[in-house]
Amino acid sequence: MDPILFYGVPAGCSFGAIVALEWSGRPYRLCRIEMPAVVASPAYRRFNPLGETPTFLSDTGEVFSQSLAILQHIARSSSDPRMGPGPATPDFDRLIESLSFLHTSLFSAFSPLWQAFEGAEEGEKEVLRAIGRRRVRKAFDQLARLLGGRTWLVGDGPTVADAYFMAIVRWNDFHKVLDPADHPTLEALRARLEREPAVQFALAVEHGQEARSSGQFRGHVALAEASRGARLAA
Ligand SMILES: N[C@@H](CCC(=O)N[C@@H](CS)C(=O)NCC(=O)O)C(=O)O
Numbered sequence: 117m118d119p120i121l122f123y124g125v126p127a128g129c130s131f132g133a134i135v136a137l138e139w140s141g142r143p144y145r146l147c148r149i150e151m152p153a154v155v156a157s158p159a160y161r162r163f164n165p166l167g168e169t170p171t172f173l174s175d176t177g178e179v180f181s182q183s184l185a186i187l188q189h190i191a192r193s194s195s196d197p198r199m200g201p202g203p204a205t206p207d208f209d210r211l212i213e214s215l216s217f218l219h220t221s222l223f224s225a226f227s228p229l230w231q232a233f234e235g236a237e238e239g240e241k242e243v244l245r246a247i248g249r250r251r252v253r254k255a256f257d258q259l260a261r262l263l264g265g266r267t268w269l270v271g272d273g274p275t276v277a278d279a280y281f282m283a284i285v286r287w288n289d290f291h292k293v294l295d296p297a298d299h300p301t302l303e304a305l306r307a308r309l310e311r312e313p314a315v316q317f318a319l320a321v322e323h324g325q326e327a328r329s330s331g332q333f334r335g336h337v338a339l340a341e342a343s344r345g346a347r348l349a350a
Contacts, residue, residue, distance in 0.1 A: 117175055117345045118334050121186070122134075122147045123321075124169030126157060127287065131281035132317050133170050133186045133301070137316035138331035139279070140194035142173065145337045146321065153236070159339050161305035162348050177347045184215050187276045200275035207271050214269040214277040217262060222284050231290045252293040260299050275314065282309045 121137060123130035123146055137144045149155050149169050156167045164171040164181050172186045173179050178185070191199035201207035228248035232241045259281075262270060269277040286307055290292055296303045310314050313330040320327035327333075 117177070118145045119175045120145045120147050120173040120187065120337055120342050122149050122160070122163060122169055122171040122173070122339075122342070124149050124151045126151070127290070127322065128169050129183050129280075129283045130186075131277065131322065133172070133190060134184060134321060135312070135314045136187055136190045136199070136276045138317055138333070139196055139198040139274075139276075140190050141196055141331055142190075143334050145334050147337045147339055147342045149339070154339070159343075162261060162343065162345070167286045173192035173342060173346050175346050179346055179348060183280065184219055186271060187215065187280060191276055194243060198274055198276070200270055203251065210276055211270045211275060213217035214262065218257065218277065218280050222255045222281075226284070226287045226291065227253040229287075229293075233291075242301030248291070249286040249293045252288065253293070256288075256294055256299050256302065260302055263305065264303055265301075267308070274309065278309055282306065282315055285311040293337050316334060320339050334338060 119137075119142075119308075121130065121133050121144060122136055125148060128149075128151065146157070149160055151169065154160055155164075155169055161167055163173070163179055166181060168181060170183060170186055171179060171181045173188060174189065180189075200211045224253055225340060226253065228244040232244035232248065234258070269272050269281060285302065288296070296306075313328070317327050317329055
């Protein structure tokens with residue numbers, strides 16, 4: 117069976133996995149999960165007890181979560197160079213370094229801002245915003261240093277690390293912590309990615325617009341339909 121990615125909208129971190137699936141050239145399907153309504157529902161929690169997106173249902177029926185595990189699973193399924201360097205290569209350390217930084221520093225820097233937005237106590241909101249803004253500024257500065265003078269995060273072309281970067285960096289559009297002009301190298305990386313057909317596809321999918329796949333997207337699956345073939349706990 118075709119693997120299924122359960123992706124979250126609006127603007128979920130699962131965006132990176134949609135791009136990776138497009139680049140993989142392997143057949144796949146998508147299941148759209150509205151946040152916060154459907155992501156917290158009992159029907160979705162059968163796939164993801166944490167009530168988070170993304171979740172992946174593999175071609176053998178295994179169900180697992182966590183963006184980095186999903187990106188690595190997709191990367192192993194394809195020999196497209198955009199999957200990034202393989203484990204036996206020197207650049208693999210650089211790939212894991214980039215993905216880890218994006219997850220533990222950039223993603224988590226936005227967490228206090230999302231908490232403030234999603235309904236913290238009134239007295240906590242200003243504190244969360246102040247912490248989030250400080251952490252986002254620091255993470256962008258660090259990421260610019262990590263990128264250095266390179267065109268892409270890893271190696272000579274786009275990889276799953278850049279796809280995941282694209283998923284997270286756009287959260288600044290919503291929270292407006294930084295002026296993108298303050299980090300011209302990161303802004304240039306984002307602009308390069310926005311010219312990628314797979315990125316344009318993922319954006320169109322998220323917005324519910326007509327989306328042209330340059331990979332092997334085989335259509336959306338409803339949540340109820342997705343459980344067929346999945347190894348789920350009773
Ligand atoms: N550690 C998880 C984090 C997943 C996560 O926090 N997902 C967010 C979207 S980016 C989510 O589903 N939030 C639930 C909600 O907003 O209700 C991963 O890397 O996949």
